[in-house]
Amino acid sequence: MTTEPMKDAAEQAAAENAEPGTRQDEAVAALEQELEAARGENALLREDALRERADLENQRKRMARELENARRFANERLLGELLPVIDSLEAALQAGGEGEAGVREGIELTLRMLLKVASDHGLAEVHPVDAPFNPEHHQAMSATTDPDRPADQVVQVYQKGWVLNGRLLRPALVVVNKHD
Known part of the structure; x- marks a missing residue:
């Protein structure tokens, strides 16, 4: 009988130790998901910024062409x-x-x-x-x-x-x- 109470205590201790580990694993997994979501959002924001920069550059070139045509054909x-x-x-x-x-x-x-x-x-x-x-x-x-x-x-x-x-x-x- 003395082995059973020790066995129950060992199982209880293992269960108590397993819970925090599982909670830590769940927390790490949640943080990894947040990190992936943040990386995805960062990539989208980077794409948007690059697209906006390209649009501004195209608009600048178009305005320069229109200004040149206006100058050439003003008369x-x-x-x-x-x-x-x-x-x-x-x-x-x-x-x-x-x-x-x-x-x-x-x-x-x-x-x-x-x-x-x-x-x-x-x-x-x-x-x-x-x-x-x-x-x-x-x-x-x-x-x-x-x-x-x-x-x-x-x-x-x-x-x-x-x-x-x-x-x-x-x-x-x-x-x-x-x-x-």
């Missing part, structure tokens, strides 16, 4: 309104062939100055005689048939086109050669 309206003036000066030069030499020279000088200022601001003419037809820069007003010329070649220009820094401001009005 588009002004130069567009000057095109009829250039057309009128050129028409005056063609019509006044036999007029006074001083008037003609003055018109020529004025036109050259105007074209230089426009060119300095990125304006370039599109005068495509004998060039292939380009629907992005030319507007076909009529067609003709000339077997001596290639098909889809510009034969005549009714009105010059204009490009501002690579962007079409006004298409050239042209006659295009067509073959049947």
Whole structure:
């Protein structure tokens, strides 16, 4: 009998010692779960921060492009309104062939100055005689048939086109050669 009470005491002591160990294991497991949850949340926050940084960088680049385009094309309206003036000066030069030499020279000088200022601001003419037809820069007003010329070649220009820094401001009005 003496062995049984000792055995019960040993089992009771083992049970008492097992409870705190189990509680510690449960506490450690709970802390590990919290740690994993915190790591997952940290990873999500890090991803969000990186995404926000990339979005801000993209927005900065987009704003820089838009600012550059605004700077390059700020004078588009002004130069567009000057095109009829250039057309009128050129028409005056063609019509006044036999007029006074001083008037003609003055018109020529004025036109050259105007074209230089426009060119300095990125304006370039599109005068495509004998060039292939380009629907992005030319507007076909009529067609003709000339077997001596290639098909889809510009034969005549009714009105010059204009490009501002690579962007079409006004298409050239042209006659295009067509073959049947």
